[in-house]
Amino acid sequence: xxxxxxxxxxxxxxxxxxxxxxxxxxxxxxxxxxxxxxxxxxxxxxxxxxxxxxxxxxxxxxxxxxxxxxxxxxxxxxxxxxxxxxxxxxxxxxxxxxxxxxxxxxxxxxx
Amino acid sequence: xxxxxxxxxxxxxxxxxxxxxxxxxxxxxxxxxxxxxxxxxxxxxxxxxxxxxxxxxxxxxxxxxxxxxxxxxxxxxxxxxxxxxxxxxxxxxxxxxxxxxxxxxxxxxxxxxxxxxxx
Numbered sequence: 001x002x003x004x005x006x007x008x009x010x011x012x013x014x015x016x017x018x019x020x021x022x023x024x025x026x027x028x029x030x031x032x033x034x035x036x037x038x039x040x041x042x043x044x045x046x047x048x049x050x051x052x053x054x055x056x057x058x059x060x061x062x063x064x065x066x067x068x069x070x071x072x073x074x075x076x077x078x079x080x081x082x083x084x085x086x087x088x089x090x091x092x093x094x095x096x097x098x099x100x101x102x103x104x105x106x107x108x109x110x111x
Numbered sequence: 112x113x114x115x116x117x118x119x120x121x122x123x124x125x126x127x128x129x130x131x132x133x134x135x136x137x138x139x140x141x142x143x144x145x146x147x148x149x150x151x152x153x154x155x156x157x158x159x160x161x162x163x164x165x166x167x168x169x170x171x172x173x174x175x176x177x178x179x180x181x182x183x184x185x186x187x188x189x190x191x192x193x194x195x196x197x198x199x200x201x202x203x204x205x206x207x208x209x210x211x212x213x214x215x216x217x218x219x220x221x222x223x224x225x226x227x228x229x230x
Contacts, residue, residue, distance in 0.1 A: 046219070
């Protein structure tokens, strides 16, 4: 069974700190990796994509991928209260068009 | 530019009724996806269109669910004989292209969703 696992949280960090969100996946055929942010009552919003091992930075966000360990993470630097949301990890398997999502990690950034 | 749009935003129906949910993808996106999301869960894949054809419908839970995309743009998800367990948020997403040589690097962008409640 193809699974994407995330700690459900809540993860609570103070404003200005680094938030670290983690995700593991079971299928070694996973090819593409995505992080979505979902505010309560809203739909998922794409914030990062990563396709190869290593780090990818975009503003305050850094995605990290380690295919050998089947692990992908998202770091949020200088966390803001507006970053408080559920963060969904999603993977795409080779040969498939759809995404497989984890259940999400709820992040709370305290002022 | 305009994002993915979905109508209606909310739909309340009675058990046993038929419903249609509509999705209008981002202009120029050839791939369209339907997912549904229950409270506390991540989106769950239903069906994926590449152009007009359903490239993968393996996520449809049973034959009460059907989707079409006759002109390769707007898609309609149809649910017959609705059951209370069908209550969820139905999400539509689109991407510029789908699979290319078995690999999908294409980012999927979601619409606002349709919240379906079956009484």
